[in-house]
């Protein structure tokens with residue numbers, strides 16, 4: 001009997017770690033439901049992808065040898081990606097057109113709206129995938145529609161947006177306060193909405209329960225299907241075989257050494273610290289984190305990317321080698337899932353936030369820019385799964401502040417409540433993607449439509 005053709009989805013991420021991870025995970029999830037899925041990624045990042053069950057095909061951003069680092073700045077990179085990406089994505093779709101599995105839909109990173117134009121030129125579906133929270137996506141959507149103007153300047157009152165909790169100045173995405181700080185990125189954030197009304201679907205990597213009120217009140221302007229958390233299945237519902245990591249690592253992970261080290265530590269005793277793939281700390285901030293960790297007396301594992309190593313204070317590595325492990329990169333989820341981890345000091349990138357929530361790890365937010373500031377507010381105030389370390393007048397989280405947060409989260413007055421909330425959200429995240437859960441239903445609706453296109 002001929003196998004039922006369930007559609008072919010090409011998934012296109014922006015080529016950074018925090019974007020490849022959730023889109024690749026979505027591709028795996030679709031493949032697990034019988035859809036043919038192909039990840040289209042830049043030639044430079046292709047070698048970093050290692051997955052089974054889905055196809056991987058190259059496209060070009062114009063910087064095939066060095067990716068973003070090869071471009072001189074964001075503006076040059078994004079323009080080149082649009083020009084070269086549109087052309088090579090179109091060629092890729094064309095290549096499949098005469099095969100047994102023509103492409104039926106392009107699921108593209110919302111940062112790359114030109115991919116929707118390419119999909120429409122080929123007469124196929126286009127779906128935009130947002131990698132930020134619903135809250136943050138909504139804020140940028142309001143700016144695009146002229147309902148919020150920049151720069152957002154708050155003297156004392158919080159910003160009140162229907163459906164969202166009151167947002168104080170420290171909670172706002174940095175581009176709203178300092179639009180001139182990264183003009184190309186701000187333009188990209190706003191361009192997510194430029195042709196969105198032509199998209200056949202909008203997906204958000206969050207889940208209804210997590211941002212329930214936000215999701216309800218924003219659905220008119222940003223009618224997204226919430227399909228998250230896009231975290232490997234081994235940490236949630238287990239319905240994808242052997243799915244323990246995303247399958248993409250732009251840097252070499254030292255996970256085995258880390259696991260061996262963690263295995264020698266008591267349960268919930270280690271602080272895992274990571275600022276994600278893009279944040280570069282100031283020298284001063286690096287020192288404060290370093291001495292805060294040392295003075296806490298706790299065991300810690302700290303991901304310090306090679307480019308940041310020079311900023312570690314003199315003598316720090318030697319003086320903490322009994323207590324700490326510093327690695328340049330690891331499989332973060334595997335670390336968070338280890339019994340020894342008791343707390344996650346995070347920059348609150350959206351993926352890290354979802355990972356902390358999905359694994360039920362109490363968090364300390366040390367956000368630095370972009371959407372991290374808003375995510376950190378939710379960690380502390382809305383979901384109650386951790387604390388947000390407060391910055392001093394110079395924007396630095398001091399070692400005293402970090403120490404205070406570490407004490408409180410590991411063993412302080414609020415510790416039990418935080419742990420209880422963390423367990424609750426872990427369970428809710430699992431439910432959302434499990435059979436019959438809110439995100440699972442949304443994904444199934446999409447898959448059903450690919451199978452029977454006339455019943456949207």
Ligand code: UDP
Nearest residue numbers: 018276277278303329330332349350351352
């Ligand atoms: N990550 C990792 N190993 C590390 C540090 C981070 O695998 O040593 C992963 C992490 O699991 C997450 C992604 O990198 O999925 C970072 O995404 P996030 O949105 O948290 O932050 P960004 O890097 O985009 O600022």
